[in-house]
Amino acid sequence: MSRDTRTIRDAVEARLAKRHRAEKRFQFYGLSAIALAVGFLALLLISIIGQSVTAFSAHRITLPVTLEAGLVDPAGDASEESLRRGQYNAAIQAALREQFPGVEDRTALRELFGLYSAVNAARLLNAVVEDPALVGETLDFTLPLGDDADLYLKGATVEESLRRGPAPLSITLEDGGARLSSDAAVFGDFAETVRRVAGARIDTALARAAAAEARAETLIDADEREILLAEAERARALAATLEARADGTNGLSPGAQTPSLLVRAAGGVFALDQIAPGAASARASVIVAPDAALTGPVSDWTLWELETPPAARLITDRQIAWTRTLEARGLIENGFNHWLFTNADSREPELAGILGALIGSILTMIVTMFLAVPIGVGAAIYLEEFAPKNRFTDFIEVNINNLAAVPSIVFGLLGLAVFINVFGMPRSAPLLGGMVLALMTLPTVIISSRAALKAVPPSIREAALGVGASRTQAVFHHVLPLAAPGILTGSIIGLAQALGETAPLLMIGMVAFIADPPSLGLSGFTEPATVMPVQIFLWSTGAERAFEARTAAAILILLFVMILFNAVAIYLRRRFERRW
Amino acid sequence: MTNYANLDRDERDALETPAATVYHPAPAGQTVKVSVKDVAVTYGGKAALYKVGMEIPDRSVTACIGPSGCGKSTFLRCINRMNDTIDNARVTGSIRIDGQEVNDRAVDPVVLRARVGMVFQKPNPFPKTIYENIAYGPRIHGLAANREELDQIVETSLKKAGLWQEVADRLTAPGTSLSGGQQQRLVIARAIAVNPEVILMDEPCSALDPIATARVEELIDELRENYALIIVTHSMAQAARVSQMTAFFHLGSLVEYGPTEEIFTNPRDQRTQDYITGRFG
Numbered sequence: 102m103s104r105d106t107r108t109i110r111d112a113v114e115a116r117l118a119k120r121h122r123a124e125k126r127f128q129f130y131g132l133s134a135i136a137l138a139v140g141f142l143a144l145l146l147i148s149i150i151g152q153s154v155t156a157f158s159a160h161r162i163t164l165p166v167t168l169e170a171g172l173v174d175p176a177g178d179a180s181e182e183s184l185r186r187g188q189y190n191a192a193i194q195a196a197l198r199e200q201f202p203g204v205e206d207r208t209a210l211r212e213l214f215g216l217y218s219a220v221n222a223a224r225l226l227n228a229v230v231e232d233p234a235l236v237g238e239t240l241d242f243t244l245p246l247g248d249d250a251d252l253y254l255k256g257a258t259v260e261e262s263l264r265r266g267p268a269p270l271s272i273t274l275e276d277g278g279a280r281l282s283s284d285a286a287v288f289g290d291f292a293e294t295v296r297r298v299a300g301a302r303i304d305t306a307l308a309r310a311a312a313a314e315a316r317a318e319t320l321i322d323a324d325e326r327e328i329l330l331a332e333a334e335r336a337r338a339l340a341a342t343l344e345a346r347a348d349g350t351n352g353l354s355p356g357a358q359t360p361s362l363l364v365r366a367a368g369g370v371f372a373l374d375q376i377a378p379g380a381a382s383a384r385a386s387v388i389v390a391p392d393a394a395l396t397g398p399v400s401d402w403t404l405w406e407l408e409t410p411p412a413a414r415l416i417t418d419r420q421i422a423w424t425r426t427l428e429a430r431g432l433i434e435n436g437f438n439h440w441l442f443t444n445a446d447s448r449e450p451e452l453a454g455i456l457g458a459l460i461g462s463i464l465t466m467i468v469t470m471f472l473a474v475p476i477g478v479g480a481a482i483y484l485e486e487f488a489p490k491n492r493f494t495d496f497i498e499v500n501i502n503n504l505a506a507v508p509s510i511v512f513g514l515l516g517l518a519v520f521i522n523v524f525g526m527p528r529s530a531p532l533l534g535g536m537v538l539a540l541m542t543l544p545t546v547i548i549s550s551r552a553a554l555k556a557v558p559p560s561i562r563e564a565a566l567g568v569g570a571s572r573t574q575a576v577f578h579h580v581l582p583l584a585a586p587g588i589l590t591g592s593i594i595g596l597a598q599a600l601g602e603t604a605p606l607l608m609i610g611m612v613a614f615i616a617d618p619p620s621l622g623l624s625g626f627t628e629p630a631t632v633m634p635v636q637i638f639l640w641s642t643g644a645e646r647a648f649e650a651r652t653a654a655a656i657l658i659l660l661f662v663m664i665l666f667n668a669v670a671i672y673l674r675r676r677f678e679r680r681w
Numbered sequence: 682m683t684n685y686a687n688l689d690r691d692e693r694d695a696l697e698t699p700a701a702t703v704y705h706p707a708p709a710g711q712t713v714k715v716s717v718k719d720v721a722v723t724y725g726g727k728a729a730l731y732k733v734g735m736e737i738p739d740r741s742v743t744a745c746i747g748p749s750g751c752g753k754s755t756f757l758r759c760i761n762r763m764n765d766t767i768d769n770a771r772v773t774g775s776i777r778i779d780g781q782e783v784n785d786r787a788v789d790p791v792v793l794r795a796r797v798g799m800v801f802q803k804p805n806p807f808p809k810t811i812y813e814n815i816a817y818g819p820r821i822h823g824l825a826a827n828r829e830e831l832d833q834i835v836e837t838s839l840k841k842a843g844l845w846q847e848v849a850d851r852l853t854a855p856g857t858s859l860s861g862g863q864q865q866r867l868v869i870a871r872a873i874a875v876n877p878e879v880i881l882m883d884e885p886c887s888a889l890d891p892i893a894t895a896r897v898e899e900l901i902d903e904l905r906e907n908y909a910l911i912i913v914t915h916s917m918a919q920a921a922r923v924s925q926m927t928a929f930f931h932l933g934s935l936v937e938y939g940p941t942e943e944i945f946t947n948p949r950d951q952r953t954q955d956y957i958t959g960r961f962g
Contacts (some may be wrong), residue, residue, distance in 0.1 A: 560803060561805060563766075564805040564806070565817075567798065568794065568817060569793075570817075
């Protein structure tokens with residue numbers, strides 16, 4: 102007997118260590134799963150926040166715009182009609198030209214006016230129409246700087262380095278340009294850079310030629326071989342051209358593939374066009390005219406190298422020089438990007454905002470809420486409390502569960518086929534979007550509401566029935582209030598899901614570019630609109646680099662709205678929760 | 682639970698035949714309140730109660746005893762048609778309260794349940810205030826014309842349930858904040874508030890400690906003055922203490938029914954004897 106007891110205890114103890122280990126192992130797995138999830142979440146948030154930072158600030162330029170009567174009031178009677186036909190963009194252009202009087206050339210002017218977008222003229226127009234007394238006046242007009250210049254100032258797109266000029270530089274203005282010369286080889290470093298970049302390109306070209314020739318050797322088909330040989334020839338020709346240019350006997354010219362060098366001296370900015378052999382002097386074009394009279398060599402000057410070659414950036418040398426000059430003049434300042442919150446979508450990233458999509462989302466959610474919640478909760482109450490349990494209700498239940506798993510785009514197709522084609526509802530409208538999303542949300546609302554109703558203990562129902570309440574009274578007086586927190590949570594989860602939904606809305610045309618936010622009244626429901634996730638989708642496919650940051654910013658705003666939604670859900674839940 | 686389908690045919694016939702030792706009509710001098718005849722219940726085709734017949738006297742306590750799954754709760758739930766709420770339950774036979782058929786289609790269960798109050802095994806106050814718990818029934822039945830009358834009903838009911846002293850100063854506290862015994866008395870008060878004639882109690886003390894049980898038993902004894910009480914209990918001691926009549930159920934049929942004293946001192950059926958002496962159950 103005692104031996105039996107001992108063997109049993111030994112066996113138990115032997116297993117005990119194993120059981121403890123298994124327990125520890127399981128806990129470790131759980132913990133590492135959570136750590137992994139939290140880590141990825143943090144990574145995601147950090148990357149989104151990091152990307153969105155540049156979207157929340159914007160450089161704005163303030164120009165003294167003179168509203169000449171002839172320009173903005175063509176009819177001369179200060180009537181609204183006349184004011185609306187005024188050339189406001191021309192007024193802004195004139196103000197910008199005033200800053201850089203030397204710019205005459207058409208290409209240069211186009212680049213100068215590329216620093217802002219003409220869409221801003223509409224705001225100037227509105228200001229004048231509102232206050233016709235402004236005609237003839239000069240007002241300080243603030244407008245967002247163009248996205249390329251904005252990104253440049255944020256240091257996101259162009260690598261640049263500034264160095265003090267090592268030796269005094271004398272500048273002589275010639276026709277259409279300037280000659281910069283010094284005793285020392287002040288441009289030597291830059292010439293070296295240009296040569297190095299050219300050398301690398303030559304190597305690439307030669308390698309390509311060699312590769313093409315080698316492949317041609319192995320080919321039998323004469324046509325193909327000819328094509329390859331022609332390619333090799335072209336590559337060799339390119340290498341020869343580059344070599345001739347890099348040779349430097351006739352001077353060295355930076356090209357589109359090489360970095361550019363600007364020189365800032367005496368309040369002016371020059372761009373180097375050709376470096377003379379020896380690198381002590383160079384021919385340059387004048388971007389910003391020097392303000393001081395140029396007598397004798399300048400000792401305080403800056404070598405300003407733009408390491409990103411022009412071909413790899415969307416902002417030209419001239420635009421960079423003008424932007425920096427305007428900044429130095431105190432006309433450009435950085436601030437909070439309020440346009441992101443007060444504008445609807447725009448083709449110009451600096452003017453694009455989330456407001457239109459936000460209003461669209463709110464209107465859509467209102468429709469979804471007023472359709473999905475009452476219908477869903479009503480269906481849940483009927484199915485859970487009143488419906489007889491038979492094959493038909495089983496069939497309905499199975500189908501509701503299946504509907505919850507149907508891909509959302511199918512609901513979009515349904516909306517397109519039924520709501521638009523059969524009922525002829527307005528496409529792209531929040532009303533339609535809300536209806537489609539309500540269809541999508543219904544199963545979620547019904548399932549979670551049924552679960553909440555089922556969770557109410559039957560004793561409460563019995564108590565109510567026991568004192569002579571009818572079934573309806575028992576449900577509405579006792580069961581529903583107790584199920585309310587659960588129903589609320591389920592509904593809000595469903596709505597949050599709908600808020601983040603894109604696919605079905607693509608089908609019903611809510612993906613359109615909408616430049617005006619829908620009005621906040623009743624008519625807003627039938628006006629074309631877009632919603633936040635679709636806006637994110639649209640921006641993520643935007644060609645301009647500035648949309649990248651705005652996409653991240655829009656995601657952040659959407660996340661914020663979602664968190665707000667859930668916070669309200671938790672608050673309401675706490676508020677209504679009762680114990681039983 | 683006993684699987685009745687597994688019983689022999691003979692055994693089942695034996696249960697269905699009115700072999701139960703039943704002394705009725707009710708003892709002389711007492712009016713019959715509830716008259717039960719041939720009541721049988723099936724749940725989804727499975728028999729839970731075989732033809733039961735008995736007469737329950739007014740202004741007395743009738744205890745239903747028997748082992749688990751013997752059908753006593755099922756029987757109790759027939760009287761106020763609580764079995765209607767169970768989807769696959771089928772009730773046949775006749776139950777008359779004061780001569781009026783309960784199982785009649787014309788009888789609205791809502792009206793019936795106002796006449797036949799019910800107290801459940803676990804105290805189940807509404808998650809509302811004490812006042813609201815009592816006032817709910819009178820309000821839905823329109824028993825009070827105004828606030829004063831409603832206040833009056835609440836006070837009377839709580840007094841009858843012996844709870845007034847304890848809760849008079851906190852009528853707005855949630856009903857669920859009371860102790861188990863108090864909750865059960867609150868639930869009894871709630872049942873009284875709609876002015877019923879019969880009160881059904883399904884193991885009202887099984888979730889209570891002995892002191893609370895004693896308090897509720899006292900209350901049951903007091904309520905006997907005005908109501909017909911039918912109480913299901915697992916405690917034979919309780920049945921002996923509070924009831925005047927006792928019905929012993931076994932395997933879905935009524936085995937023996939008679940004055941409590943006789944059932945406990947001189948049972949006529951062997952099964953009753955075995956049960957009350959603790960040989961099974």
